[in-house]
Amino acid sequence: MPEQPSPDRGHEPTLDEQIAIYQREYGDLDPQVEKVVNALSRLDRRMSVAYGRQLATLGLTQAEWEVLKELVMAGRPYRLGPGALAKRLGLTPAAMTHRMDRMAAAGLITRERDESNRVRVIVELTDEGREKWLQVMRMASAFEEDLLQDLSNEERGTLGELLTRLLRRVEDTQPDADGRLSDLD
Amino acid sequence: MPEQPSPDRGHEPTLDEQIAIYQREYGDLDPQVEKVVNALSRLDRRMSVAYGRQLATLGLTQAEWEVLKELVMAGRPYRLGPGALAKRLGLTPAAMTHRMDRMAAAGLITRERDESNRVRVIVELTDEGREKWLQVMRMASAFEEDLLQDLSNEERGTLGELLTRLLRRVEDTQPDADGRLSDLD
DNA sequence: AAACTAAAGTTCGATGCTAAACAGTACACA
DNA sequence: TGTGTACTGTTTAGCATCGAACTTTAGTTT
Numbered sequence: 001m002p003e004q005p006s007p008d009r010g011h012e013p014t015l016d017e018q019i020a021i022y023q024r025e026y027g028d029l030d031p032q033v034e035k036v037v038n039a040l041s042r043l044d045r046r047m048s049v050a051y052g053r054q055l056a057t058l059g060l061t062q063a064e065w066e067v068l069k070e071l072v073m074a075g076r077p078y079r080l081g082p083g084a085l086a087k088r089l090g091l092t093p094a095a096m097t098h099r100m101d102r103m104a105a106a107g108l109i110t111r112e113r114d115e116s117n118r119v120r121v122i123v124e125l126t127d128e129g130r131e132k133w134l135q136v137m138r139m140a141s142a143f144e145e146d147l148l149q150d151l152s153n154e155e156r157g158t159l160g161e162l163l164t165r166l167l168r169r170v171e172d173t174q175p176d177a178d179g180r181l182s183d184l185d
Numbered sequence: 186m187p188e189q190p191s192p193d194r195g196h197e198p199t200l201d202e203q204i205a206i207y208q209r210e211y212g213d214l215d216p217q218v219e220k221v222v223n224a225l226s227r228l229d230r231r232m233s234v235a236y237g238r239q240l241a242t243l244g245l246t247q248a249e250w251e252v253l254k255e256l257v258m259a260g261r262p263y264r265l266g267p268g269a270l271a272k273r274l275g276l277t278p279a280a281m282t283h284r285m286d287r288m289a290a291a292g293l294i295t296r297e298r299d300e301s302n303r304v305r306v307i308v309e310l311t312d313e314g315r316e317k318w319l320q321v322m323r324m325a326s327a328f329e330e331d332l333l334q335d336l337s338n339e340e341r342g343t344l345g346e347l348l349t350r351l352l353r354r355v356e357d358t359q360p361d362a363d364g365r366l367s368d369l370d
Numbered sequence: 371a372a373a374c375t376a377a378a379g380t381t382c383g384a385t386g387c388t389a390a391a392c393a394g395t396a397c398a399c400a
Numbered sequence: 401t402g403t404g405t406a407c408t409g410t411t412t413a414g415c416a417t418c419g420a421a422c423t424t425t426a427g428t429t430t
Contacts, residue, residue: 015349030330039351073210075210141218146358159347166336287416306379
């Protein structure tokens with residue numbers, strides 16, 4: 001088992017280690033700024049992975065969850081056209097067509113033509129789809145509460161406020177371009 | 186141009202609007218927690234998009250950037266095997282093979298057999314690859330500094346500390362499983 | 371030595387995505 | 401009435417990825 005002289009430890013560096021490396025390789029960095037940005041990025045990644053695992057236990061893919069979420073957010077009767085969905089999710093209409101095929105086959109949505117304008121299609125959440133959404137929300141809110149459990153109420157407020165200010169800044173600086181922005185809240 | 190009676194406003198809800206909708210559709214939510222989690226998620230998305238745009242102006246894809254970053258992080262002489270890269274980036278070895286093909290063709294890396302163990306391959310950053318990395322770092326650090334410009338030094342410290350605590354929490358709770366975790370710091 | 375075992379990387383088939391070409395419907399205007 | 405134009409959703413071709421089978425090499429065992 002020759003692994004002694006091998007130059008490969010498969011070990012991910014800690015946040016502080018990573019910042020130290022960046023500073024060594026590129027002097028002109030503010031460690032405080034790097035810490036915020038990299039912590040943010042790592043945190044989001046870990047959350048996405050955790051989320052993905054929870055979805056898998058319910059037999060859902062990330063793609064399906066995104067669509068469910070948008071339909072619920074649209075409010076009753078939980079209807080939206082494929083085009084609107086595609087725009088909200090930042091997908092091409094082509095991708096949406098295929099996603100609908102799969103989700104309709106899985107019984108999460110129905111798809112029918114709009115009789116008042118036969119070019120349009122109406123995608124509607126099924127009862128089963130809505131039930132899945134509720135199950136995910138239960139798991140997700142428990143996970144999120146657990147994630148923040150070490151923070152006091154005041155700290156949660158502070159964090160929310162600081163993040164909101166950053167968000168406003170980036171939204172002002174980098175306007176939407178299209179409508180293409182999605183995530184897995 | 187018939188768009189008046191259309192049920193589709195392509196408009197993304199604000200953070201507060203979104204949280205209000207969630208509460209309407211699913212009562213059992215802590216708005217403070219939702220605010221933190223959703224702001225985090227939105228922020229990361231916006232940053233990724235901004236980052237992707239900057240990379241594009243340098244003629245780089247996100248995929249290429251990830252590989253450049255890992256090679257530099259490995260330190261001089263900026264060498265790593267495809268397997269180690271794949272693990273760090275959370276890709277299958279198969280995907281790595283193709284990425285290498287493209288990046289070698291683009292002159293960002295070289296790929297040669299390890300003569301001391303002819304099953305292994307050594308991927309090494311070219312001077313051009315390193316130069317690209319530096320260019321990206323210059324743009325990125327400017328962007329990050331701009332993003333945080335509204336926060337005082339003290340606020341930056343507080344934010345970094347709070348995020349770090351969240352990160353520690355999630356790392357303890359959701360151990361790595363594999364080595365598969367990457368991001369675009 | 372000869373044969374197992376383990377490990378690294380590549381090749382192969384299938385999936386989901388994008389971009390671009392396409393087809394069908396509704397409204398405007400002559 | 402007929403033609404033009406805009407808008408929707410689907411189809412097609414190409415690409416990146418994954419999972420699994422395969423090839424080559426190194427070390428281990430007998």
